[in-house]
Amino acid sequence: MSNKGLIIEQRSRDIGDFLVGRYLPFRKKRMVGPFIFIDHMGPASIRPGNYLDVGQHPHIGLSTLTYLFEGQIHHKDSIGSDQIITPGSVNWMTAGKGVTHTERTPQQIRDGKTYPLHGFQIWVALPKDLEQMEPEFHHFEKDQLPNWEENGLKFRLVAGEGYHQKAPVPVYSSLFMLEIKSLQDTVLEIQDQVKGEIGICIIKGSITACGEVIEEGNMIVSKTEDACSVEVSNQTHLLLFGGEAFEDKRHIFWNFVSSSPQTIEQAKADWKNKDFPKVQGDDSYIDMP
Numbered sequence: 001m002s003n004k005g006l007i008i009e010q011r012s013r014d015i016g017d018f019l020v021g022r023y024l025p026f027r028k029k030r031m032v033g034p035f036i037f038i039d040h041m042g043p044a045s046i047r048p049g050n051y052l053d054v055g056q057h058p059h060i061g062l063s064t065l066t067y068l069f070e071g072q073i074h075h076k077d078s079i080g081s082d083q084i085i086t087p088g089s090v091n092w093m094t095a096g097k098g099v100t101h102t103e104r105t106p107q108q109i110r111d112g113k114t115y116p117l118h119g120f121q122i123w124v125a126l127p128k129d130l131e132q133m134e135p136e137f138h139h140f141e142k143d144q145l146p147n148w149e150e151n152g153l154k155f156r157l158v159a160g161e162g163y164h165q166k167a168p169v170p171v172y173s174s175l176f177m178l179e180i181k182s183l184q185d186t187v188l189e190i191q192d193q194v195k196g197e198i199g200i201c202i203i204k205g206s207i208t209a210c211g212e213v214i215e216e217g218n219m220i221v222s223k224t225e226d227a228c229s230v231e232v233s234n235q236t237h238l239l240l241f242g243g244e245a246f247e248d249k250r251h252i253f254w255n256f257v258s259s260s261p262q263t264i265e266q267a268k269a270d271w272k273n274k275d276f277p278k279v280q281g282d283d284s285y286i287d288m289p
Helices: 261-272
Strands: 006-009 011-014 019-024 035-046 053-059 062-070 073-077 082-085 090-094 099-104 115-125 136-140 147-150 153-162 175-182 186-189 197-204 206-209 212-215 218-222 229-232 237-243 251-253 256-258
Touching (some): 035 197, 035 237, 053 256, 062 153, 090 153, 212 218
Antiparallel strands (some): 053 099, 062 115, 073 082, 186 229, 197 218, 206 229, 251 256
């Protein structure tokens, strides 16, 4: 990593009963490749009075990627998807011209016991020519994703292409996202293994880049031409992600992403007027800020 790279400290925000660490967007770095939003969710305890209940809310112009380390989330959307997300699986919903969805604690674990919830919720902006595509939903179990061990590191390719592997998730731009766990003090080689801008979230443990120790709860960003290798301490847990940047600027308001401010204004009006598609059998509605 170049010492010109940005070190971005996790900032917290409150979404009700959960504290979320916001990595992207960051004022000095709005996107990393096509990744425009990264929320670190938890670790949290799910129990009576503290269930996850995110009602109907809309998206346009992006794909959502939900990836859990612990716990479960029940996803439903306006194109009829109904899926329990479990650790290591990938939930990939492409909003395109517009979709609505809910995220809740599954009914089967609303049983009075306490359960963990920990993972990431990520938004990947769509290329300009696909921003108005029809919505899609795809789910992949963890055993469908490429995983391997190398140089004291365990890799799982969550989405995109990297390290001469390709994940089955149907992405629409050049990107990569890998979960990496260290089994010893070692070195993570990055150069020539991925293509585009690079971000590393330190979920647990620490890395050393250009002689500087970066602890958990931080994200470091670099460019491909600066990337070389980083030292990784034993029992460290990382998210390595990025890809080729878009030429067009992306605008973001609430849950809406677009290259066109007018498209976002139309989405705002549609949500306010309740003209978005609905999740079948659900009458919840989250007000636009």
